[in-house]
Amino acid sequence: MSGFASYLVFFLIVASIYGVMVLGLNLQWGYTGLFNAGVVGFYAIGAYGTAILAGPEREALVGGFGLPYPLALLGGMAATGVAALVVGLATLRLRAEYLAIATFGTAIGVQLVAVNFERLTGGVNGLIGLTRPGFAWFGTPGAYNLFFLGVMAVLVAAVFLALEAAVRSPWGRLLKAVREDETAARSLGKNIARLRLQAFVLGSIPIGLAGGLYVGFIGYVSPLDFLPILTFQVWAMLIVGGSGNNAGALLGAVGVWALWTMSGLAISRLVPVAWQSQAGAIQVLLIGLLIVVVLLVRPQGLLGERATVSREAE
């Protein structure tokens, strides 16, 4: 493969990992109006959960169960779901902001555990030398990446279709009803708190899945991959694409990741070496501006939510 083609494959794999995350966030924010300010924390739980379950046994470390990768991936997703359940139970009864604050804190807490609990997470060095699933079947990294992209395409399609089915179901319509008019939904006798909890936990699971997939793709896990900026990137992807629209979520993932990559490339080419660290800040600044400007100018994003009207109303 030429350099560009192999880069394109790499780009699409990373974008699709983000895409899975954005789909999960869309269920929380786009359909239910739940603000998850700690996306990176749930992503990290999925990643570390997968790495600890799949990793080879090693001395002086807790974990290293050597499970087959797909099983470890499921375990990472389960761990993410449990974490979301705990956070949700503590905060979803309260004012909507409190979920934002608590999830923000969760991400900080996960980062602290990742850095400090060395026996479990490997500390700042992380866990290295994990087996990349199916790598032995392929001779070259290029061929392996192509295979991984195929796996990602299947998984993105599966998550997309599952979420589409969920939001089109009566349960999904109820989510929107709660988001739009909570009092009306409650007066119909619906258990709002439980519905919110279900959506929050279900939406966190794809975020954890993305973490496990990332670990499978790069073969190691380190706290440096779970910085707070990731949360903002995923948020920018969702609102640029259009929250409340799963196709928009995927479009936003590819679009914002392209923007991020290209701005990084431009900065590394144009900005002198001495200013590179500050130049990285420009990339982050652009994400912040993107969020504010989209919220002000085009809150529905590129695609926006499809209007759903009852058949009787037409």
Next chain:
Amino acid sequence: MLQALADGFLSGAIIALGAIGLTLTMGILRFANFAHAELITWGAYMALAVLALTGTFAGPWSPLSFGLPLVAAAAAGAAATVVLALAVDRLVYRPLRSRAAGHMTLVFASFGVSLVVRMLVLIAFGGAATYYSHSLQIAVRVAPGLRILPDQMFVLGLTLVLVLGLHLFLSRSRMGLAMRALAEDPELTAIHGIDPARVVGWTWAIGAALAAVAGVLYGLTIQLRPEIGFHLILPLFAAAILGGVGNVWGAVVGGFVVGLAESLSVLFIPPGYKPAVPFLILIAVLALRPTGLFAGTSSAGGHR
């Protein structure tokens, strides 16, 4: 132990000053402003910039490490922070409010604002830690096993003065009373014919000025880094919610509780986990008593 207590009071004072503004905006403007902590960073660095422009034109007030130049720079920094807060309100939050966007949209926008402010500081001043002054101070031995820098005593004293001043403003002046009324019940103030837009302006101004002072005090006693605000987000929220949203005295008490808990925690847990303490306090408050120790705004807890 005694030293940890003293350190806790010191960081508690800084958290309290920041949390006052946060609890006022949460009570009066009714959204959790994740960008409030960035006002602390902004104020600290604006003071640094002013200090660089003016130079140290007068000597320090012995035994303090600083003199008139830093005080003047702090005042200018506070003014610059008020300008930033009002400008952000004008450009971002007010359009969102007038569009009747949900209050979570404002929370969301505040995340974007926080990134922009933090990165502007990082780009303008660089990421390395800096100081207002490199002069060394001799710690005063207050009690056996307890040494305090004169600057640290100044921080505690100034915090006390500012909180008392704010208390007088909120309890004696017409605007202060209006702010408290609006924090408790928005419909009440409308009846009394007070322009809510002016109350909003005052809320931002007071919160921003106090945040800027907190930033200067942080820079004076610890150091200046672009991440000051980011690391204070959780302590500020923990203090504001612990004290009851909208409750100024609650935020002050909450600030000291969080500061003390953080610094005393190192006696019991590995220091690496110290930043998790505010989060644990927050979760405990939300689980046990979401209205805070001293219930503030009535809509703070319970069902939405």
